[in-house]
Amino acid sequence: MGTSVVFIHGLWIHSVLWRPWQELFDKRGYRTLAPDWPGDGRTVAATRADPGxxxxxxxxxxxxxxxKVVKDLPDAPIVIGHSFGGLIAQKLRDRGLAAGAVCISPAPIKGVRAVPWSLLRSSFPALRSPANRHKVVSLTERQFAYSFGNAISPDESEKLYSDLAIPSPGRPLFEASTANLRRNSPTAVDTHRGDGGPLLLIAAGKDHTVPPSVVRGAHQLYVRGGAPAELRTYEDRGHSAPFDHGWLELAEDTLAWLDDHGLKPRR
Structure with missing residues (x-):
């Protein structure tokens, strides 16, 4: 059995985004899973039809x-997450459940102070009303184009919205936005932990939803805490980086990074 890789999606995008990555990683000898969030439908259409x-x-x-998924695997897997999935990947690593983690444009962990305007604007569809903390929120095509599709063509953004966009709970955004005001926050991780396996943080230079300064802020917390973490920035990419036309570059670079850190599939 090959080394397991668990892919984790973020807000407003269905887990189907990972299918090209899964096909590539499976061919390289890994065993991949892309579980849904609790409440997601098995497909984009099913999630849209029953967002409650x-x-x-x-x-x-x-x-x-x-x-729960990870604990059922024979060994600690590699976890790869995007956006809030990147935050979840760090939390799994913090719990000692991951052999290594790759976090693409990860949502801010507690302690990150950077709050760029574009992050606030991208979060506004949920944060504009306190009631949305307990509701499900959808993006319009225009909101998606700003938050996810600003670094790609309008036609590609429209296609990605049609194929991948789903309603999402508002609660994670409220938890992240108030993290530094609370003693205990669900977004907290131990950035002093040095035994959680290799960690790669990936920033996208044109990202509106999780700007590079947010990812750099997380990296600085790990550096100050003495935990091993690496930072890479793709200057011309946006929040759609792992599932737009340029996804293969990130995937191949991730495979090379895993190889460099001894996280090769077992034969």
């Missing part, structure tokens, strides 16, 4: 759901 199952789903519930 996502009501009030927060960071802890999502983390616990993935932890």
């Amino acid at each position: 199952r996502l009501l009030d789903v927060g960071v802890d519930a999502i983390t616990d759901s993935y932890a």
Whole structure:
């Protein structure tokens, strides 16, 4: 059995985004899984048709759901997450459940101070009303184009919106936005932990939703805490980087990074 890789999606995008990555990683000898968030439908259409199952789903519930999947595997897997999936990947690593983690444009962990304007604007569809903390929120095509599709063509953004966009719970955004005001936050991780396996943080230079300064802020927390973490920035990419036309570059670079850190598939 090959080394397991668990892919974790973020807000507003279905887990189907990982299918090209899974096909590539499977061919290289890994065993891949891309579980859904609790409440997601098995398909984009199913999630859109019944979004009520996502009501009030927060960071802890999502983390616990993935932890259950991970604990059923024969060995600690590599976890690869995008956006809030990148935050969840760090939390799984913090729990000692991951052999290594790759976090693409990860949502801010507690302690990150950077709050760029574009992050606030991208979060506004949920944060504009306190009631949305307990509701499910959808993006319009225009909002998606700003938050995800600003570094690609309008036609490609429209296609990605049509193929991948789903409603998502508002609660994770409220938890992240208030993290530094609370003693205990679901978005907290131990950045002093040095035994959680290799960690790669990936920033996208044109990302509106998780700007590079946010990812750099997380990296600085790990550096100050003495935990091993690497930072890479793709200057011309946006928040759609892992599932737009340039996904293969990130995937191949991730495979090379795993190889460099001894996280090769077992034969």
